[in-house]
Amino acid sequence: MSKSVKPPHAAQLLGAALGELRASFPAEDWDGLRPSHFRILEVVERGGMRAVDLAAELGMTKQGAGQHVAYLTDRGFVRQQPDPDDRRARRVELTDRGAEFLGRLHRRLAAIESGWTRRVGREDYATFRRVLASIAAS
Amino acid sequence: MSKSVKPPHAAQLLGAALGELRASFPAEDWDGLRPSHFRILEVVERGGMRAVDLAAELGMTKQGAGQHVAYLTDRGFVRQQPDPDDRRARRVELTDRGAEFLGRLHRRLAAIESGWTRRVGREDYATFRRVLASIAAS
DNA sequence: TATTGTTATACTCTATAACTATA
DNA sequence: TATAGTTATAGAGTATAACAATA
Numbered sequence A, B: 001m002s003k004s005v006k007p008p009h010a011a012q013l014l015g016a017a018l019g020e021l022r023a024s025f026p027a028e029d030w031d032g033l034r035p036s037h038f039r040i041l042e043v044v045e046r047g048g049m050r051a052v053d054l055a056a057e058l059g060m061t062k063q064g065a066g067q068h069v070a071y072l073t074d075r076g077f078v079r080q081q082p083d084p085d086d087r088r089a090r091r092v093e094l095t096d097r098g099a100e101f102l103g104r105l106h107r108r109l110a111a112i113e114s115g116w117t118r119r120v121g122r123e124d125y126a127t128f129r130r131v132l133a134s135i136a137a138s
Numbered sequence C: 001t002a003t004t005g006t007t008a009t010a011c012t013c014t015a016t017a018a019c020t021a022t023a
Numbered sequence D: 001t002a003t004a005g006t007t008a009t010a011g012a013g014t015a016t017a018a019c020a021a022t023a
Helices: A010-023 A035-044 A051-058 A062-074 A096-120 A122-136 B010-023 B035-044 B051-058 B062-074 B096-120 B122-136
Strands: A078-082 A090-094 B078-082 B090-094
Touching (some): A010 B096, A035 A051, A035 B010, A051 A062, A096 A122, A122 B122, B035 B062, B035 B090, B090 B096
Antiparallel strands (some): B078 B090
8 A cells, every 4th residue: 555645735835936936046146146135125126225124124133134235235236325314324225236136137037937927828827926926915 | 207116026925925834833833843844854754764865855965954853853753763774874753743743734734725725716726736836846 | 212223142054074884 | 985974164044132323
């Protein structure tokens, strides 16, 4: 009597899918930046962010956000300007290099999603995305 | 002219969904075990695993696998038996406690997926799962 | 008093390298 | 020579606590 193989559960599938995706972004191909930096840049892009705002948006501590901002500032992806309204704070802004990086990143992500859409069909991919968004927002 | 808000890309959605799921498994509610330990236990459940087999299955180093096995052994979720065929090796097996833990874990995961299915409908959830499995297997 | 951002410290996860016992 | 498992070490990510400057 052979042991039945259990189908993978949602956590296994989500983890594997995210792993697949992350494998497409080796740090050496992306100027040494890693997914945490991508997330910081995407929030900075929305403009006028202080370190403490980034932390709140990304669900991390201000210390963690500050560390990533320092990393990105050292490498020229963001710059920091004094906040005109609060001398304690600094505004984090994208540099041209940061904006170009984000453009390249988003084009690459769009290409990956296009590949998935071609593979499973437009209608099923739309359903997938809608269900995923619903789960992500719970 | 207001800046248009970009829709979230696949990596954001997958990350958020996995984050939602992981938030349902705080270590203090799960005997101090964390998602990496869950993955180890799920492979050990298939039986007859050596540390090096676990590493290969899970895409981690044998050192990492050995560390998790030591953690789970200390806490009584797995035990290690000498391998009758190779005196260098040990077979890792689930204890009763480990098996009970996995049962509880899988019931909880099934309940979460049932909730998602009720929310979006059986048909859409099936499509979601099929597309996700296809992406995970790429 | 509260908040912005820093420094110091620690824990988890993962990785590489070097080692031992055995194959 | 190669393999199973261990020990030592390091880097990335994240967390708490304590602090200086400013609100």
